[in-house]
Amino acid sequence: MPFITHLPGSTPLVLDSPHSGTAYPADFRHACELSVLRSAEDTHVEKLYDFAPAMGAHWIEAHFPRSYLDANRNTTEMDVSLLDAPWPEPVETDPKILSKVRLGKGLIWRTTDEGVPLYDRKLGVAEVQARIEQCWKPYHAAVAQAIDAAHRLHGYSIHINCHSMPAIASGSATDFPGEEHADFVIGDREGTTASKLLSQRVREHLKARGHSVAYNHPYKGVELVRRYGNPAAHRHSIQLEINRKLYMDEDTLALTAGAEPLKATLRSLVEMLLKTDPRAL
Structure with a gap:
């Protein structure tokens, strides 16, 4: 399986899902039970937006897991x-950015959201560099390409960075457990x-x-909106978090009856955004 999916669109709208991947590479060699690791996923987010490419939205999706x-x-957010x-390579020094690294949630996770260590070994530098080459660089290249294409064709772009969040913040996930x-x-x-x-x-x-x-609050948006959002240049990036209780059972990861009404809401949101030119607001 490829590490990412990139479906080019024709509209100013770009959607990306960086955390819904469920393809766990053989070289991961983690010490956690898979069921524990899976709680880190934005499980099913790609399904919630599966209508969007047919509406002309650009779509980028990670298949590798967030952990x-x-x-x-x-x-630079290297633990x-x-x-x-x-x-x-360079390492981040900004204390605000490093807060996530201290929580074990840097580029390469040290712990789960509940503070469980992922590894019982040290990682090799070449091992981490390979993950960056195979996953991070292609993903960011696809997002940048989609936003550039949308902006070039329409004079503006709207980028929605698609995420989900637990109903209750975990102990090591945010500054607000x-x-x-x-x-x-x-x-x-x-x-x-x-x-x-x-x-x-x-x-x-x-x-x-x-x-x-x-x-x-409690999520302001992180690297993907920071890197690609520039409203003064008519490049708009918003991180959108969805509460998992709306569409899934957080224990079994199964979709619930709420998924379809939620998809209808997201479809209506996409329809609204496709009709919105931020330059006119």
Whole structure:
């Protein structure tokens, strides 16, 4: 299986799902039970948006699991304590960005959301470099290519970075363990990756469908919106988190009856975004 799927579209809308991958590579060699690792996935997110390519949206999807390599982190977010030798590339020094690394959630995860160690060994530098070459670089190249294509054709782009979140924040997942999440969280890094008016329109649309919606808390958006969002250049990137209780059983990972109504809401959101030119807001 390829590491990613990239389906080019024809509209200004780009959707990507970096954390829904379920293909666990043979070289992962983790010490966790697979059932424990699977709780890290944004399970089924790709299914929730499976209608979008037929509507002309660009679609990028990771097949590798988030716990193997997190495409929503920069390559500098390296937890050097995992390695058996010095890391030869630049390492992040910003304390705010390093907070996730300290939680065990850097580019290569050290622990699960519940603090369970992933490995009983040190990782080789070449091993990690191979993950970057095979997973991170192709994924980011596809997202950048899709956004560039959308912007070139239409003069603007709207990028939705698609995620899911547990109903209750895990102990090692965020700085707010135990917090009960809203139905949706919209993140634009305080208006720096997308027009606040566009984010507000998304929020109002979801609230009108009967959902609770939080804005930039507890998720502001991470590397994929930070890297590709530039509202001054008409490149808008929003991270959209969906509460898993809306569509799945978090224990069994099975889809529930809520999945279809949620898909209808997401379809209506995509339809709205396809009719929205942020330059006119």
